[in-house]
Amino acid sequence: MQFSAIDFIVFFGYCFIILFLGLFIANRKATGDAEGYFLASKSLPWWAIGTSLIAANISAEQMIGMAGSGFAIGLAIASYEWMAALTLILVAKYMIPIFLDKGIYSMPQFLGVRYDERVRAILAIFWLLVYIFVNLTSVLYLGALSMETILGFPLIYGIIGLALFAAIYSIYGGLKAVAWTDVVQVAFLVGGGLLTTWLALNAFSGGDGAIAGFMSLFREVPGHFEMILSRGHEFYYELPGLSVLLGGLWIANISYWGCNQYIIQRALAAKSVEEAQKGLMFAGYLKLLMPIIVVIPGIVAFGFGASLLRPDEAYPWLLGEFVPIGLRGLAFAALIAAIASSLASMTNSTSTIFTMDIYRVHFNKQASEKTLVLTGRLVSFVALLIAVMVAPLVENFGQAFQFIQEFTGYVSPGIVAIFLLGLFWKRATPNSAVWAAILTIPSGFALRWLFPTLPFLDRMGIVFLFLSLVMVAISLYETSDKDPNAIEYKANMFRTETSFNIGSIGICAILVVLYILFW
Numbered sequence: 001m002q003f004s005a006i007d008f009i010v011f012f013g014y015c016f017i018i019l020f021l022g023l024f025i026a027n028r029k030a031t032g033d034a035e036g037y038f039l040a041s042k043s044l045p046w047w048a049i050g051t052s053l054i055a056a057n058i059s060a061e062q063m064i065g066m067a068g069s070g071f072a073i074g075l076a077i078a079s080y081e082w083m084a085a086l087t088l089i090l091v092a093k094y095m096i097p098i099f100l101d102k103g104i105y106s107m108p109q110f111l112g113v114r115y116d117e118r119v120r121a122i123l124a125i126f127w128l129l130v131y132i133f134v135n136l137t138s139v140l141y142l143g144a145l146s147m148e149t150i151l152g153f154p155l156i157y158g159i160i161g162l163a164l165f166a167a168i169y170s171i172y173g174g175l176k177a178v179a180w181t182d183v184v185q186v187a188f189l190v191g192g193g194l195l196t197t198w199l200a201l202n203a204f205s206g207g208d209g210a211i212a213g214f215m216s217l218f219r220e221v222p223g224h225f226e227m228i229l230s231r232g233h234e235f236y237y238e239l240p241g242l243s244v245l246l247g248g249l250w251i252a253n254i255s256y257w258g259c260n261q262y263i264i265q266r267a268l269a270a271k272s273v274e275e276a277q278k279g280l281m282f283a284g285y286l287k288l289l290m291p292i293i294v295v296i297p298g299i300v301a302f303g304f305g306a307s308l309l310r311p312d313e314a315y316p317w318l319l320g321e322f323v324p325i326g327l328r329g330l331a332f333a334a335l336i337a338a339i340a341s342s343l344a345s346m347t348n349s350t351s352t353i354f355t356m357d358i359y360r361v362h363f364n365k366q367a368s369e370k371t372l373v374l375t376g377r378l379v380s381f382v383a384l385l386i387a388v389m390v391a392p393l394v395e396n397f398g399q400a401f402q403f404i405q406e407f408t409g410y411v412s413p414g415i416v417a418i419f420l421l422g423l424f425w426k427r428a429t430p431n432s433a434v435w436a437a438i439l440t441i442p443s444g445f446a447l448r449w450l451f452p453t454l455p456f457l458d459r460m461g462i463v464f465l466f467l468s469l470v471m472v473a474i475s476l477y478e479t480s481d482k483d484p485n486a487i488e489y490k491a492n493m494f495r496t497e498t499s500f501n502i503g504s505i506g507i508c509a510i511l512v513v514l515y516i517l518f519w
Contacts, residue, residue: 003151003328010329011336014188015165018340021184022169022177034372037174038105038352040269048179049279052266052345054286055182058189059342062294063335064142067318068311070298073235074224075518078291079244080252082511085284087253089504092267092280095258097493098423100273107261108357114422114485115430117361122437123418124357126411127261131350134407136343136387141394142312143339149316150332159391162339163384170344171380174373178344179266185337190286192334193293196323200300203322214296217303224299227518240455245515248409248457251464255412259419262349274497281503288510343384350383351376409456413464414440421471426486432474436467443467 003011035041044052069077104110108127112120144158153161169177201213218225229239240247257263270276301314308317315335323331355376360367367375414436421428443463447454454462475483496504 004325006326007329007332011333014329014333014337017184018181018337019165019169022181025177025180034105034356034369034376036176037373037376038348038356039265040174040176040179042269043176043271044179044266044269044275044279045271046275046278046282048183049266049270049276050282050286051186052179052182052341053263053279053283054290055185055189055338055341056262056266056345057283057287057342058290058294058338059139059142062290063193063338064146064312064315065138066294067298067301067315068313069238070224070295071302071306071308071314072298072311073229073238074221074226074299074302075291075295076227076229076235076239076244078295079227079239079249081287081290081294082514083245083249084253084257085287085507086511087250087257088280088284088287089507091254091258092277092500093496093504094494095419095423096264096267096276096280097273098487098489099264099268100270100276101490101493104268105356106353107259107264108353111418111422111433112357112361114487115418115428115433116485119418119430119433119437120357120361122434123415124353126415126437127353128350128358130408130411131262131346131353132383132386133390135346136350136383137391138394139339139342139346140387140391143336143343144391145312146316146335146339149313150319150328155392159388162336162343163388165336166340166343166347167381167384170347171377174348174376178341178348179269181344182341185341186286188330188334188337189341190289190293190334192331192337195327196319196331196334197292197296197300199324199327200297200318200322204300204303213300217300221299221303224302225518227515237453237455238457240458243455243458243461248455248460248464251412251416251460252409252457254420255408255415259415261353262345265345265349265352274500277496277500278503281500281507284507285503288507288514347380347383348376351379354379409460410441410444413444413460414467417464417467417471421468421475423487425472425475426482427475427479428471428486429475429478429483430485431478432471435474436471439470440467 066077066080099110102110102113104113108120108124111123140159140162143162144153144155147153147158147161148155169181198210201210201217202208203213205213205216228241228244229236231241267276267280270279297318298311298314301308301318304321306314306317308314319328319331319335355372359375360372364371417436418433422433440463443466444459447459447463451459
């Protein structure tokens with residue numbers, strides 16, 4: 001892929017803007033205390049929360065990985081995006097008010113408040129391992145793969161370069177720098193992503209426009225526009241028919257959007273509950289838009305009959321083939337924006353969990369605010385360093401997006417069971433949560449061994465039900481009364497503003513139309 005002078009100017013201009021903005025915010029807004037560094041002094045408005053959520057979420061695993069799944073599977077993979085919009089509404093209404101009422105820094109901390117320190121420590125370790133060895137490594141690998149495909153950079157140089165770029169402002173500035181730079185990142189991400197899709201569809205129509213290209217694509221590869229895959233479909237294991245809408249994908253979504261530190265951390269940094277809820281609703285509308293940016297390009301590549309060594313090359317191939325010189329810098333900047341923002345978010349959340357849930361609780365209970373911030377910065381550096389060393393190993397897997405979903409799927413059922421019962425059932429006990437955490441990974445592997453052809457989303461749903469029954473049984477055996485740490489709901493805790501309610505109805509209506517159109 002050839003870059004012109006203007007492409008390089010646009011791309012390096014983007015890099016300069018992000019670094020300048022991140023360092024400017026870090027210097028302008030003090031981050032000397034833990035709340036300032038890890039929660040942006042609880043000052044984020046709804047629009048910053050919404051854009052930062054999307055910037056943290058849409059990364060190489062979506063723009064590269066989901067495009068790869070779009071190439072291999074089709075539009076059905078968009079269920080991850082569209083169902084996430086509905087999940088965000090539910091999280092905003094029923095979970096965020098409780099989290100903010102508790103004044104927590106992290107998800108493990110909430111578990112410590114609701115259950116005990118054992119549950120907090122176990123889940124903190126789970127999340128640290130997943131963030132470092134699955135999320136950070138896969139994002140670095142996919143980002144470096146795109147740089148190798150598009151610019152010809154050796155894979156290891158791309159991995160190191162991306163890690164350094166994200167580290168410069170995120171380690172120094174904390175969540176403030178991450179969240180406010182995300183606003184700019186999303187502008188590049190959405191603008192550059194829509195441009196790439198428009199150009200690809202226009203090329204598919206032979207220059208008759210993007211809409212004509214989409215209609216032509218729909219006619220020529222109708223199998224790639226099925227939202228609900230039949231049992232005999234080649235990729236039924238990844239997306240098992242109606243189970244996607246009614247089963248395990250709900251576990252994945254609730255775990256990611258409702259219990260995941262590097263997502264929820266933005267809402268925890270909100271000015272108020274109302275701002276957090278509007279931010280999540282705004283993110284929900286952006287999620288409805290995302291398949292146009294991250295899935296359709298993969299389907300276009302399939303429609304063109306692109307000869308690829310692996311599906312994850314679909315998006316870089318599209319950039320090289322159909323984005324003209326002069327605009328490639330913007331399109332590539334969108335891709336790097338997605339990668340850098342996610343790396344920064346994951347790194348910050350990793351440091352938050354280690355610092356606030358491991359270091360402060362088990363190693364230095366009297367740590368000063370300055371010590372906590374310094375520890376957070378050191379942990380961020382170490383996490384990125386480990387991820388850089390492990391990232392090249394991701395090359396041994398197939399579709400990276402599916403690799404991420406399946407590996408996190410061993411932990412998600414236990415996390416969701418522990419949170420949902422802890423939030424909404426007063427009798428759930430600490431011991432029941434400990435056993436759910438201990439059994440979640442072995443249960444997943446046992447089910448996979450016993451039923452190797454069972455789709456992993458169905459497996460997640462079954463493990464969730466099993467662990468929920470385990471928690472209920474243990475809790476009923478231990479006590480006939482509510483747990484001393486049970487959540488006490490305040491009056492009107494789940495009441496939401498009219499604007500939120502109207503916006504939520506809008507999301508539901510759009511989802512109904514989309515699934516009717518592409519059933």
